[in-house]
Amino acid sequence: MARRHTPEASTRPADDLGEVVERPADVHDFAERTMLADTAVGQVGIETEWFVVDRHSPDSPVAPERTRAALAGCGPDLPGGSRITFEPGGQFELSGPPLALPAALRAMSADLTAVRLRLADDGLLLAGLGADPLRAPRRLLTHSRYAAMEEFFQTGGFPAGPLMMCSTAALQVNLEAGPRSGWEDRWRLAHTLGPVLVAMFASSPVLAGRPTGQVSTRQGIWSDIDATRTTPVADAGTQFTTGGPAAEWARYLLDARLMLVRDGDDRYLPVRDGSTFADWVAGAGPVPRRPTVADLAYHASTVFPPVRPRGWLELRYLDAQSPALWPVAVTVAAALLDDPRAADTARDACAGVAGRWAEAAALGLAQPDLRTAALRCVMAVVEAAGRLGLSPALTAAVADFADTFVRRGQSPADAALASWRAGGASAVLLDATTWVELPQPI
Numbered sequence: 001m002a003r004r005h006t007p008e009a010s011t012r013p014a015d016d017l018g019e020v021v022e023r024p025a026d027v028h029d030f031a032e033r034t035m036l037a038d039t040a041v042g043q044v045g046i047e048t049e050w051f052v053v054d055r056h057s058p059d060s061p062v063a064p065e066r067t068r069a070a071l072a073g074c075g076p077d078l079p080g081g082s083r084i085t086f087e088p089g090g091q092f093e094l095s096g097p098p099l100a101l102p103a104a105l106r107a108m109s110a111d112l113t114a115v116r117l118r119l120a121d122d123g124l125l126l127a128g129l130g131a132d133p134l135r136a137p138r139r140l141l142t143h144s145r146y147a148a149m150e151e152f153f154q155t156g157g158f159p160a161g162p163l164m165m166c167s168t169a170a171l172q173v174n175l176e177a178g179p180r181s182g183w184e185d186r187w188r189l190a191h192t193l194g195p196v197l198v199a200m201f202a203s204s205p206v207l208a209g210r211p212t213g214q215v216s217t218r219q220g221i222w223s224d225i226d227a228t229r230t231t232p233v234a235d236a237g238t239q240f241t242t243g244g245p246a247a248e249w250a251r252y253l254l255d256a257r258l259m260l261v262r263d264g265d266d267r268y269l270p271v272r273d274g275s276t277f278a279d280w281v282a283g284a285g286p287v288p289r290r291p292t293v294a295d296l297a298y299h300a301s302t303v304f305p306p307v308r309p310r311g312w313l314e315l316r317y318l319d320a321q322s323p324a325l326w327p328v329a330v331t332v333a334a335a336l337l338d339d340p341r342a343a344d345t346a347r348d349a350c351a352g353v354a355g356r357w358a359e360a361a362a363l364g365l366a367q368p369d370l371r372t373a374a375l376r377c378v379m380a381v382v383e384a385a386g387r388l389g390l391s392p393a394l395t396a397a398v399a400d401f402a403d404t405f406v407r408r409g410q411s412p413a414d415a416a417l418a419s420w421r422a423g424g425a426s427a428v429l430l431d432a433t434t435w436v437e438l439p440q441p442i
Contacts, residue, residue: 018294028247030297031249031250036180036183036187039179040178041178042100044104045173047094047096048112049087049320050091050092051090051092051169052124053124053430054124055124058134061089061090064140070124080108080111081107087165088150089132090141091168092115098176101335101388102391106442127432128326129322130204130320131169131218132169133207133429134426135429137165140166143266144266147268149259152272156226158224160222161226163221167221170317172315173315174314184244184245186313191354192351195353196346197329198216198318198361199361199363200364200377200411201329203322203416204216204319206420208425214361215364215411216364218320223358223361226259230304230305233248256276257275258285262295269287321412323435324436325401327442328397328398331381332377335388341383341384341387349380352369356369365409371409375406378398382402396439419431
């Protein structure tokens with residue numbers, strides 16, 4: 001849950017954060033000011049998440065303390081400038097700085113290589129999958145925020161919550177919002193692409209030792225927690241389109257249940273009464289005081305729609321990928337939004353499958369309409385390679401992905417299922433640690 005950067009449009013002077021949010025119109029004003037920043041397109045922020053695996057005991061959890069110790073002195077010195085963080089179940093995350101696509105890919109590749117070599121000295125491996133196929137969910141971080149989040153899910157009747165926190169991993173692609181005149185079209189396209197990209201890069205068909213019947217179990221898990229905070233914003237708010245994306249985002253924030261209320265610098269209280277932010281604004285919230293702008297900003301950080309606006313666009317819907325495929329997934333997602341011709345193709349190709357998130361998670365590219373849309377999209381990326389400045393090696397990797405997976409109606413989930421059939425869940429996990437050195441220059 002690390003940040004890529006903080007654009008000026010999403011910041012506010014500290015003395016304004018204590019202002020009281022008195023009415024829904026204040027939430028709309030917040031959304032207008034903070035949702036998107038008027039920028040050129042082209043920079044990409046990459047966040048890769050990985051399961052950490054003990055080579056000698058793959059069925060055992062690996063505490064973040066052990067991973068940190070193995071990486072002692074590595075963090076600030078990573079060659080590509082990535083920041084190291086951890087998710088509640090010990091998932092390891094690298095968050096790269098915003099750079100032009102080719103540079104962002106090279107920087108993340110260099111940082112992953114540095115991290116992998118350090119971890120290997122301690123017998124630790126990185127596995128690229130959307131869901132842990134073997135180990136039970138176990139919260140390893142003790143921060144107050146995560147303890148309160150866990151309590152929120154347990155008391156609120158959201159059994160998928162601990163799985164989301166501890167057993168899933170994603171590849172997040174962060175893209176600039178672009179010029180203001182194109183915000184609505186870009187916002188819609190980011191959502192329209194979602195089901196196709198979920199299906200194309202599904203990598204999580206196994207959980208708790210068995211196939212789940214879904215190719216993206218990670219997407220299924222996220223969809224099963226509190227729908228007020230995980231439903232797609234654009235899909236959920238079509239009745240508010242007269243106000244554009246900001247009106248949709250404001251309505252989403254108002255309607256989402258409150259998860260946590262901050263009480264002090266590092267103390268978080270779970271909200272158990274089901275109240276929404278709109279309830280709090282109306283005077284019926286979980287605490288006697290009225291909400292402030294700081295409360296609203298924090299509330300916005302606790303909702304997890306597939307596309308989340310943070311001044312930029314967070315694409316949160318991709319399963320974590322193998323060492324060989326994460327650059328392909330980042331390239332496809334970025335190209336389909338940032339290259340105008342590829343975006344036109346994607347908009348047309350994906351229109352008929354927009355909103356089919358559940359079908360994408362369950363069937364992937366075995367669904368004919370999703371497969372047809374995916375093939376058109378990935379070939380549009382190959383055609384855009386020269387315009388995007390992609391290396392021949394990366395262009396070839398995207399084309400090979402199209403031939404190996406997309407044309408066959410398959411995704412990385414099919415390879416994971418083959419591993420499960422051959423050796424069970426432990427084989428799925430260990431096979432996902434196989435490191436493939438990327439061709440240079442990437």
